Amino acid sequence: MSEERPVGPPLEAAETDIDGRISLLNPRTERVLMLNETASDVWRLADGSHGLEEMTSLLAQSYDVSPDEIRADVAAVVRTLRDEGFLPPEGE
Amino acid sequence: MWAADQYFLVLGTRFRVRVEVESVASEVTRLLLPFVGDARPVPGRRNLALVSGGGPEDPAHCLLVDDRPVQRAASWTPLLAHLVAEINREALDAARSFAVHAGVVSHAGKAVAFPGTSGAGKSTLTAGCLRAGFDYVSDEALCIDYSTGLVDPYPKPLALSQSARRLLALIPPHASGSEREEEETLSVPADLGAQTAARPVELAHVVIIERRHGPTELEAVPGAEGMGALLSHSFNHYRRPVDAFALTSDLVRRARTWRLRTDDPLEAGRLLWDRTRREPGP
Numbered sequence: 001m002s003e004e005r006p007v008g009p010p011l012e013a014a015e016t017d018i019d020g021r022i023s024l025l026n027p028r029t030e031r032v033l034m035l036n037e038t039a040s041d042v043w044r045l046a047d048g049s050h051g052l053e054e055m056t057s058l059l060a061q062s063y064d065v066s067p068d069e070i071r072a073d074v075a076a077v078v079r080t081l082r083d084e085g086f087l088p089p090e091g092e
Numbered sequence: 093m094w095a096a097d098q099y100f101l102v103l104g105t106r107f108r109v110r111v112e113v114e115s116v117a118s119e120v121t122r123l124l125l126p127f128v129g130d131a132r133p134v135p136g137r138r139n140l141a142l143v144s145g146g147g148p149e150d151p152a153h154c155l156l157v158d159d160r161p162v163q164r165a166a167s168w169t170p171l172l173a174h175l176v177a178e179i180n181r182e183a184l185d186a187a188r189s190f191a192v193h194a195g196v197v198s199h200a201g202k203a204v205a206f207p208g209t210s211g212a213g214k215s216t217l218t219a220g221c222l223r224a225g226f227d228y229v230s231d232e233a234l235c236i237d238y239s240t241g242l243v244d245p246y247p248k249p250l251a252l253s254q255s256a257r258r259l260l261a262l263i264p265p266h267a268s269g270s271e272r273e274e275e276e277t278l279s280v281p282a283d284l285g286a287q288t289a290a291r292p293v294e295l296a297h298v299v300i301i302e303r304r305h306g307p308t309e310l311e312a313v314p315g316a317e318g319m320g321a322l323l324s325h326s327f328n329h330y331r332r333p334v335d336a337f338a339l340t341s342d343l344v345r346r347a348r349t350w351r352l353r354t355d356d357p358l359e360a361g362r363l364l365w366d367r368t369r370r371e372p373g374p
Contacts, residue, residue, distance in 0.1 A: 014334055014337050014338065016319075016337070016338075016341035018314070018315040018316045018319060018341065018344055018345060019314045019315050019316060020314075021314055021315075021316035023316060023319055023320075023337075023341065025333060025334065025337040027333065027334055030330060030333040032323055032337065034316055034319070034320045
């Protein structure tokens, strides 16, 4: 566990996993977010026990790529999940 | 004086339709036969009427909704299309089931649905599937009962444009009808040699339509795409968002999702008939 602030845990949402892809419903806004496979992996790791850099490192190992290759994408997914109200805002 | 005064029950909403002209009344009955209901007056129903032109000063025929004129035309064909469109709009607006903008056909109790917006080719593909051997469920809406998870048939008359009829080989390739090219005329499944699904059916296939030139192709795609297609084309998921989310998730788990690339509804119908019978779904 790093010293960085953890991402998550998720806010209240309905969630379903179909063929490895996660879809989310925000019951407050009624917005549905359909994640691709990579974004689904980001969501699974955003459980409040990993920081952004640690998530990036774990995913890079899993995909057998360097963290630099996916850092921006992981950050973008986390930003979207926050913007859509599925994760608490940064710093909370 | 009315030649016919009939009641139709459409997705739980009752409509009263009165028609002045005998031949037009017969056509209304033929088109709306699956919805013929009893004449018991029920509050909240809609009243529609087709009245003939009033004379030299007002030669156009007219569609009335709750006694207000909403459409005039010199021939009955567009007015019949407007009558059905009016009923369709009201019925879907009041539907209690989960309703998705989609064409739907079935075979042996298994439904194939093509979600899509207006102009996506749903009715034409539906008709192509009927020509291939499928039964008719709807060219407009996939209606799923929240409690059973089954598809309720909604066999409104098929609305096909002149160009769609040409694609379906229902008229000769170079025929020029009196109707404008995109003006829709109505058909019932029997006109296409098909029958209507008589009972609720299980959703077994979700087909995402991609219109493009070239060979007709059908490719299996992840179920999440089917879920996205059902939710994004739903008429009323916002009324019960959590239930709609859970229902569509459950539906696509039990169904197969496909992407169909085609510009030939007859070939597409034959391909779907062949593949969905060979691979009937999970």
